Amino acid sequence: MLATAQRMVVPFGTISIPETSRERIGEILQTKRVSSGKYVRMFEQKFADLLGVKEAVALSSGTDADILALAVLHDYGARRGDEIILPALSFVATGNAVLHAGFKPVFVDIDRRTLNIDVNQIEDAVTERTRAIMPVHLMGKPADMNPILAIARRHGLEVIEDAAEAHGAEYQGKPVGSLADMAAFSLYVAHIISTVEGGIVTTDREDFAEVLRSLRSHGRACKCRQCVLNSTQAHCPKRFLGGNGEDIRFVFERIGYSTKMNELEAAIGLSNMEIYREILEKRRQNLLYALERFSRFHPYLATIQEEAHEKIGPHAIPIVIQEEASFSRADLTHYLEENGIETRTLFASMPTQCAGFAYLGYREGQFPNAEYLGKMGIHIGVHQDLGLEEMEFVLQTISRFLEVHQR
Ligand SMILES: Cc1ncc(COP(=O)(O)O)c(C=O)c1O
Secondary structure (H helix, E strand, O other), X not given: OOOOOOXXXXXXXXXXXXXXXXXXXXXXXXXXXXXXXXXXXHHHHHHHHHHOOOEEEEEOOHHHHHHHHHHHHHHHOOOOOOEEEEEOEEOOHHHHHHHHOOOEEEEEOEOOOOOOEOHHHHHHHOOOOEEEEOOEOHHHOOOOHHHHHHHHHHHOOEEEEEOOOOOOOEEOOEEOOOOOOEEEEEOEOOOOOOOEOOEEEEEOOHHHHHHHHHHOEOOEOOOOOOOHHXXXXXXXXXXXXXXXXXXXXXXXXXXXXXXXXXXXXXHHHHHHHHOHHHXXXXXXXXXXXXXXXXXXXXXXXXXXXXOOOEEOOOOEEEEEEOOOOOOOHHHHHHHHHHXXXXXXXXXXXXHHHOHHHHHHOOOOOOOHHHHHXXXXXXXXXXXXXXXXXXXXXXXXXXXXXHHHHOO
16 A cells, blocks of 8 residues: 555646647648648558448537447438437437437446446347447447347347547457447547547458448438548549539538548647557556545445456446445545545436436436446546546545444
8 A cells, every 4th residue: 555645636637738749730730721631541551440340420529429429320221210229328429329319228237347238138129120239338338239139139139338538448359449330539629649638440341431421421421431522632532433523521421410520639639649658558557546445435336347358448436435434425536535536426327417307208217227336436537647646545535434423
């Protein structure tokens, strides 16, 4: 154990902006080619290579990555109102995305031990209108993908990973984001690879990637991996093939969105990726240090654990106040915040604790585990600007809290 920690400030998130991003941004501003172009394409290629997948399509947010991955299914026979199975507990963006893509969310409770969808309850939720399962790797802990993929195969469903919080996570030796038909990552500042705001969909399906590229730009007929017009301003041989002077950029093949990444964001993402391994290692060291020492808070507080078949993507330390505790979540969060430790709630049961979903008609009590976490869960940062001293400070602060508040 490290020495008793001095009072510290432990913010939730950070972003690394290495010098190379400033150089790239300067160059981009000089050329005035700031909308999606060659840097976005370079970023996509690097991201795809990192995961060992064929395609990556960059977008303006992780929410849009969820929405567009789902919207691809409309090109493959899905009808408006078809059903998507997802966990009841996630950041609300997952549920919002299902609705924005024109589908009906069908929620399944989570397993309190993993925070992820309870795989034993998925098959009961499958109906004739189910099109896909969307597991979320919450807090970077991989969802149990083998049973999920087996259920999908049995029923002819697609699987789309919500990997927003799971950069660097692995399941049975394979990177999260390469495990299913598509995966959606967030590149928001709180995440390991960041473009400030941003998102990216990964897939091995080249046809899915083409549809994604069309969807992100209004449903245009343009689907090239690298747009010659945007990246080099060279002649595009496909542009007027439609005849009658019709420009391919004004042929709209599907209902689209407007959600491209720009060059300045890609510049930050590219520089971030140059130091990705260091960021990942630092955050994993922080997370594992805290998780390994967490059992001292049993039976009052619980967290997740890394299992032999996986590597957790180090997003944050989730903390769940247990039934044995004689204090409230408010007591704990106020104490931590007063002591300089920023907290976030551990989300909510979307169908029963988020007002926007009330019209779907779910009732409180249908998702006991998700609802419990919605009332009793928090999470704390493990980012790369923190070290083991800060982790020790967090652990010691929690110990002091328990000494005072646990009767
Ligand atoms: C599980 C999950 N899905 C989706 C998103 C949406 O990402 P963004 O904030 O980039 O839109 C987030 C946000 O971090 C998330 O945690």
